Amino acid sequence: MIANVSQSTSTHPSWTSQAVQPPSLSAIDLEALRRELPVTRRKHAAGQYLYRSGQPFRAIHLVHVGSYKICDTSTDGREKVTAFKMRGELAGVESIGLDAYACDVIALEDSEAWDLPYPAVMKAAVRIPELQEQIHTALAAEIRCDRTWMLLLGTLAAEPRVAAFLIDIAARHARLGYSAKHFILRMSRLDMASFLALKHETVSRALSHLADLRFIEVQRREVRVLDVDGLRAMACCAQAA
Amino acid sequence: MIANVSQSTSTHPSWTSQAVQPPSLSAIDLEALRRELPVTRRKHAAGQYLYRSGQPFRAIHLVHVGSYKICDTSTDGREKVTAFKMRGELAGVESIGLDAYACDVIALEDSEAWDLPYPAVMKAAVRIPELQEQIHTALAAEIRCDRTWMLLLGTLAAEPRVAAFLIDIAARHARLGYSAKHFILRMSRLDMASFLALKHETVSRALSHLADLRFIEVQRREVRVLDVDGLRAMACCAQAA
DNA sequence: CGGCTGCTTGAATACCTTCAATTCATGTGG
């Protein structure tokens, strides 16, 4: 059995290098932000909405505790999880320039987000060019992150796709100072499958096979990484069918 | 045979509503931009690079004539076309905040782009809050466009995917005042396939079948749309396998 | 004209999905 999920600082430096860069504002800026902006904090239980498609867009949101999933819906009702957001990452930036939010954001666990009123952000940005720069950078990073996943989903078969997902989650945990070798997946297999453009049975099978290969140990949502290089080799080399 | 590719203004208003919104700066801003910025114009023949991954990032680029493809490459060499850019659309925004461009951009035909030096853009943005707003909006629109395609590629089977692509291209043509019912695809089947996460044979078969259904006429890169609603029904309703 | 590249089409295969059954964890009510 797998136990003792630690939050110890990762000692493996290479984790950070391979990650799909998650867009975020650094801790330094946050201090400035809190001074400059009327930040309000909101807590959400698992399953609760941070915002819903169609609600008036007024703020962007910085995840402070927990994690959220971003869900896009087409006009005819097809849905897909297009991103997961963890501490330090931004939600809502995709809706800038619109009157209403363009997607749903749902907490995966007990979570907290800081609302940054968009007009206030804009006003602050005029006064603080560095903030301006940071916003551009965050938005651009978001685009690069999406493009990286488009590339991944478009060129990798199911199993390497799942491997790449685990590597990404692990790297993001490491960035936050948590263990990259042992973590809890906060999303269901269904959410993972949606994000990876697979069926949940396929995700399940892929995880089982990665465990058979001794690359990971997995028990429901608890994952222990046994062979990072094995995972990497699978995520990088295997082609799509 | 299909002939007489016109550039007449589209008279079908519904074309514009369904499109995957392409990020762009409106014509109004362009006038301001030209006054404020040291814009330089560059021409490219088909196959030439607007910029390459690794080159120092200095400017964002507004497509003024022709069209380009955006190609992302993974560390291990897998490649994918992640976007196509037409007149009025921006390239290079994904590289904001980096020292070097993050992807390749290649002309699909004789094309011209305006280089907007990024530092100058930033300085102008400080003086002109509207420009600031426009930049945010353009970046956010880019994110939404990517998300929409992630959703499409993740939830639609091959044939509806191709149908959705044709609808998108048609809508973007309409927006530019060209015919939405008759146009030339500027990219190869290989590029389309890469963008749609399919093989070029599959794209070819899908196009042939759409022609069998009398939704379109197609001859190599020349496409004539016969039944928009048929295409729409296919793009919206059919689920992924 | 010849060689080349891009596109199309066919047949066989492989991979993921679909359908179905089982196990496991959780929480609710008797």
Next chain:
DNA sequence: CCACATGAATTGAAGGTATTCAAGCAGCCG
């Protein structure tokens, strides 16, 4: 406190869709 209902995850077998491999055709440029 246990029984039971519920939802999530796993696993097996059958099937379908896109891919792979292969061949042929058409346009284009030297």
